[in-house]
Amino acid sequence: MANSSDLTLGGIHHLTAITANAPENKRFYTETLGLRLVKKTVNQDDTSAYHLFYADGLASPGTDLTFFDWPVGRERRGVHSISRTGLRIAPDSFDFWAGRIRDHGLESGAVSTVDGRVSLDFEDPEGQRFRLTADRPGLANPWDRSPVEAAHQIRGLGPITISVADLAPTKAVLERVMNMRETGEYASPDGEGVVHVFSMGQGGPSAELHVAVQPGLPVARQGAGAVHHVAFRTPDTQGIQDWAARLRDFRIPSSGEVERYYFRSLYFREPGGNLFEIASDTPGFTVDEPLESLGERLSLPPFLEAKRARIEAGLKPL
Numbered sequence: 001m002a003n004s005s006d007l008t009l010g011g012i013h014h015l016t017a018i019t020a021n022a023p024e025n026k027r028f029y030t031e032t033l034g035l036r037l038v039k040k041t042v043n044q045d046d047t048s049a050y051h052l053f054y055a056d057g058l059a060s061p062g063t064d065l066t067f068f069d070w071p072v073g074r075e076r077r078g079v080h081s082i083s084r085t086g087l088r089i090a091p092d093s094f095d096f097w098a099g100r101i102r103d104h105g106l107e108s109g110a111v112s113t114v115d116g117r118v119s120l121d122f123e124d125p126e127g128q129r130f131r132l133t134a135d136r137p138g139l140a141n142p143w144d145r146s147p148v149e150a151a152h153q154i155r156g157l158g159p160i161t162i163s164v165a166d167l168a169p170t171k172a173v174l175e176r177v178m179n180m181r182e183t184g185e186y187a188s189p190d191g192e193g194v195v196h197v198f199s200m201g202q203g204g205p206s207a208e209l210h211v212a213v214q215p216g217l218p219v220a221r222q223g224a225g226a227v228h229h230v231a232f233r234t235p236d237t238q239g240i241q242d243w244a245a246r247l248r249d250f251r252i253p254s255s256g257e258v259e260r261y262y263f264r265s266l267y268f269r270e271p272g273g274n275l276f277e278i279a280s281d282t283p284g285f286t287v288d289e290p291l292e293s294l295g296e297r298l299s300l301p302p303f304l305e306a307k308r309a310r311i312e313a314g315l316k317p318l
Contacts, residue, residue: 007242007243007246009232010062010207011062011200011204011232012157012159012160012207012209012230013231013232013278013281014061014062014230015064015157015230016067016228016229016230017066017067017068017085017227018072018222018224018227018228019070019126020069020070020224021126022318023316024125025052025067030054032100033148033154034146034147034148035054035056035065035143035154036054036055036056036057036059036145037053037054037295038053038059038285038294039052039285039289040053040296040297041053041298041300042304042311047304047311047314048315050068051069052067052069055285056142056155057144058141058291059284059286059294060141060156061279062156062157062233065085065087072223073224074126074127075223075225075226077217078218078220079165079218080219080220081163081222081273081274082161083162084121084129084160084161086132086160086208087130087156088132088134088135088154088157088205089132089134089135089153089154089155090152090155091134091135093151093152094111096152097152098120106123106124108122108123109121109122114131115159115195115210120132126225127225128226131161133205135155135206141155158208159205159210161212162209162210162211162212162230162270163212163220163272164211164213164214164271165214165217165272166213166271167196169271169272171211173270174209174270176250177246177247177252178200179200181198181199182196182197182198183197183208188212193213193214193216194212194213195213196210197209197210197211198211209230211272230277232277232278233281234280235281236280236282237257237264237280237282239280240257240265240280244266247266252268259301260279261287261301262285263281263283266278298311
């Protein structure tokens with residue numbers, strides 16, 4: 001079996017959700033939330049759909065919130081889903097964001113404390129569920145053209161919450177296979193079950209997966225407003241290959257290594273039904289565009305470039 005001592009996930013890499021309205025999605029995430037569109041490309045498995053990537057000013061791993069644009073109805077909420085996405089902000093930015101969310105007519109809760117951190121829950125116009133979470137002190141990489149001033153900009157992802165009916169099988173995979181460690185638990189703020197906290201690497205909000213045990217909920221159905229998958233960080237291609245070998249050792253079915261051009265990927269489902277990805281930090285989004293102009297044109301990986309005219313003709317303007 002692959003040596004577990006040097007296989008450590010570095011935290012959340014990205015999270016991919018679903019929108020049914022790409023133009024409105026771009027407006028909301030760049031103008032209201034102030035994120036940077038760092039890559040405008042297509043779903044490599046369905047080139048009729050945009051794949052939009054929003055991140056910080058440097059397109060750093062761990063800050064990518066991405067969307068597939070599919071013509072689908074709203075999600076049905078429930079168990080067996082990635083149910084809430086954490087977005088990290090400075091500890092003194094909650095008054096700013098509470099006001100901004102209110103001014104934009106969004107659904108939100110009150111500023112409260114969740115798992116010992118100041119937090120604020122809200123939803124985007126399609127019902128995508130978020131939790132603003134107080135970040136650790138540290139460096140942020142603001143975008144100089146954001147409508148949100150640098151001090152208050154969203155710093156990145158985490159924690160991410162998933163909903164399962166039974167903790168035990170998911171816990172076994174997280175701890176025995178993925179080398180996470182359970183570091184706490186708390187009552188779900190919505191009163192639906194207990195949430196168990198699993199940490200990666202050095203821990204902290206950018207490196208936590210929260211597992212809500214909610215057997216009483218109906219089974220979720222993906223749609224607009226839902227999360228498609230969550231990805232975890234490994235440094236490079238060798239890391240992807242090592243994780244692929246580890247999954248084989250545990251007889252867990254996976255995609256094997258997948259070339260996504262901007263990173264290498266590996267996909268599998270945890271026992272609670274949620275799609276997990278392990279993604280490499282390298283090579284990153286500047287592999288085909290300069291940092292200064294990321295996201296300004298449709299980017300296609302080399303294996304799709306010959307189909308550019310057909311792909312562009314099938315996409316709606318943003």
